[in-house]
Amino acid sequence: MSVDRHDLDGRPVIIGGGIAGLMTALHLAPEPVVLLSRAPLGGEASSALAQGGLAAALGQDDDTAKHLADTLAAGDGLCDIEAARQIIREAPAAIAALGRFGARFDGADGGALRLGLEAAHGRHRIVHAGGDGTGREVMRALCAAIRLTPSITVVERVEALQLIVDDGRVVGVLVADKSGFSTLRTRRVVMATGGIGGLFVDTTNPLGNWGQGLALAARAGAELGDLEFIQFHPTAFDGPSRPMRLVSEAVRGEGAVLVDELGRRFLGHLPGAELAPRDRVARAVQQHIAAGHRVFLDARRRPGREFAARFPAIDAFCKAAGFDPSHDPIPIRPAVHYHMGGIATDLSGRSSVEGLWACGEVACTGLHGANRLASNSLTEAAVMAQRVAQDVAGAAGHAVRLVGVRTAPPLPDPTAVRPILSKALGVTRDGPRLEEAARALLGLVRAGTAAADPAAVGLMIAVAALSREESRGAHWRDDFPQTDPVARRSRLDLDTAIETARELSGNENAILARSA
Numbered sequence: 001m002s003v004d005r006h007d008l009d010g011r012p013v014i015i016g017g018g019i020a021g022l023m024t025a026l027h028l029a030p031e032p033v034v035l036l037s038r039a040p041l042g043g044e045a046s047s048a049l050a051q052g053g054l055a056a057a058l059g060q061d062d063d064t065a066k067h068l069a070d071t072l073a074a075g076d077g078l079c080d081i082e083a084a085r086q087i088i089r090e091a092p093a094a095i096a097a098l099g100r101f102g103a104r105f106d107g108a109d110g111g112a113l114r115l116g117l118e119a120a121h122g123r124h125r126i127v128h129a130g131g132d133g134t135g136r137e138v139m140r141a142l143c144a145a146i147r148l149t150p151s152i153t154v155v156e157r158v159e160a161l162q163l164i165v166d167d168g169r170v171v172g173v174l175v176a177d178k179s180g181f182s183t184l185r186t187r188r189v190v191m192a193t194g195g196i197g198g199l200f201v202d203t204t205n206p207l208g209n210w211g212q213g214l215a216l217a218a219r220a221g222a223e224l225g226d227l228e229f230i231q232f233h234p235t236a237f238d239g240p241s242r243p244m245r246l247v248s249e250a251v252r253g254e255g256a257v258l259v260d261e262l263g264r265r266f267l268g269h270l271p272g273a274e275l276a277p278r279d280r281v282a283r284a285v286q287q288h289i290a291a292g293h294r295v296f297l298d299a300r301r302r303p304g305r306e307f308a309a310r311f312p313a314i315d316a317f318c319k320a321a322g323f324d325p326s327h328d329p330i331p332i333r334p335a336v337h338y339h340m341g342g343i344a345t346d347l348s349g350r351s352s353v354e355g356l357w358a359c360g361e362v363a364c365t366g367l368h369g370a371n372r373l374a375s376n377s378l379t380e381a382a383v384m385a386q387r388v389a390q391d392v393a394g395a396a397g398h399a400v401r402l403v404g405v406r407t408a409p410p411l412p413d414p415t416a417v418r419p420i421l422s423k424a425l426g427v428t429r430d431g432p433r434l435e436e437a438a439r440a441l442l443g444l445v446r447a448g449t450a451a452a453d454p455a456a457v458g459l460m461i462a463v464a465a466l467s468r469e470e471s472r473g474a475h476w477r478d479d480f481p482q483t484d485p486v487a488r489r490s491r492l493d494l495d496t497a498i499e500t501a502r503e504l505s506g507n508e509n510a511i512l513a514r515s516a
């Protein structure tokens with residue numbers, strides 16, 4: 001049985017302490033809000049790891065139409081054009097808001113911001129801080145602003161375990177901390193729990209980011225969108241530590257090239273080569289590794305001796321691992337990096353469940369389509385945080401009758417799910433591997449153990465990938481290499497995913513019975 005936290009009754013509850021959660025809380029001030037973070041504030045968030053920056057059309061030679069065109073091209077026919085247009089139009093204002101919250105971007109003191117170039121951007125439009133320390137600086141500023149805002153109650157080291165729903169609408173959140181379970185009564189919950197990399201063996205995400213927000217939303221009945229689209233970063237540092245460290249795309253933007261163990265460049269066939277869209281570079285690197293090669297990022301010539309000054313954080317961890325980027329090629333391999341799919345929302349961040357909003361990587365607004373354009377995600381979180389806050393502030397927050405929670409779910413653990421997803425939902429996929437994964441995941445969901453919620457998220461992704469019998473953006477099917485002439489976004493709920501996996505299991509049992 002859980003304890004009621006009456007002291008916080010009725011306030012909007014924001015789950016997640018990354019850029020999306022922090023900015024939503026700040027934009028809601030002075031309305032009292034509760035911000036839940038599993039880690040101490042600023043910890044265990046992808047936001048703090050961002051090296052590249054935030055994309056916005058700020059250069060003299062740039063405009064929002066060009067930024068939109070690059071976004072739509074990367075999205076491979078699947079972006080929601082209106083969502084993309086509006087988010088991109090509001091990007092410069094969102095970056096200015098970050099500046100007002102205290103973030104100091106490179107070049108700002110001298111007037112114009114210094115703008116970087118990243119893959120598939122036709123212009124220099126990446127706003128960064130401390131060279132490759134953008135996320136660190138943004139989070140430093142936002143955490144400091146949060147601490148100075150009395151209307152925000154921060155509850156750290158607490159994990160949201162379940163949304164409590166009554167008559168189809170959110171009425172509370174069940175949370176766990178070291179002293180046990182408690183419930184918060186609220187009609188307004190903002191999910192800002194980040195991505196899903198923690199469901200995989202090779203990832204750049206904090207391992208706690210395994211899509212818990214997706215599990216909570218799906219179990220509450222929410223519709224999820226475009227789940228099959230997972231971006232692999234082509235150049236994660238190939239060492240033993242997890243999460244894997246990232247060698248930013250900006251390094252290729254500055255002229256570094258991909259080579260194999262013989263020093264040969266192998267991307268010659270790819271239009272744009274090192275600066276082609278991420279999915280293509282990741283597939284080419286994966287194929288080269290599968291063919292028995294090792295792959296390196298060679299920054300010795302460019303940026304060469306400038307490396308340490310331009311990318312101090314990357315330089316430091318490479319050197320700690322025994323590689324000096326200005327003298328040694330850096331070993332790399334692709335790793336799960338970003339989830340384009342998520343809780344399906346409108347442009348106010350509203351989900352299909354009344355009282356549930358989503359913001360940041362856990363949400364799916366349609367901006368990214370089948371493949372995210374580099375550095376569009378921090379921008380999306382910053383823009384959407386303001387929109388979500390406006391909508392939440394305008395929504396009714398009156399008294400709540402809480403439906404009691406008698407049995408709390410087990411504390412989730414994604415360990416058993418990682419090998420299954422890593423095998424079936426990698427850079428390339430095929431029907432037989434996806435079906436096998438769906439059956440295994442269904443078993444874990446049904447068992448109801450600590451793996452059940454991570455398995456439910458994995459199951460939905462596997463079923464979405466199985467249903468998409470084409471290759472598009474980050475979703476590559478070896479058995480369906482063509483792209484359908486008609487683009488369709490995908491929608492899925494948990495019941496449908498379970499039913500689909502059940503049918504697959506039924507078919508297999510029938511085949512086994514026939515062959516016995």
Ligand SMILES: Cc1cc2nc3c(=O)[nH]c(=O)nc-3n(C[C@H](O)[C@H](O)[C@H](O)COP(=O)(O)OP(=O)(O)OC[C@H]3O[C@@H](n4cnc5c(N)ncnc54)[C@H](O)[C@@H]3O)c2cc1C
Pocket residue numbers: 015016017018019020021036037038039043044045046047048049050051052053054055134135158159160161192193194195204205206208209212213246337338359360361362374375376377378379381
């Ligand atoms: C290494 C790396 C580099 C990147 N570089 C860039 C870049 O340069 N530009 C760019 O645009 N994007 C970049 N990205 C992507 C971008 O950082 C993320 O998409 C973005 O930061 C997501 O922000 P968020 O607030 O949605 O989630 P996060 O920042 O991941 O925050 C999620 C928060 O939710 C908390 N949480 C999760 N589950 C629960 C729960 N059940 N209860 C309570 N709290 C919970 C977590 O502890 C965390 O505090 C990068 C990502 C990585 C991993």
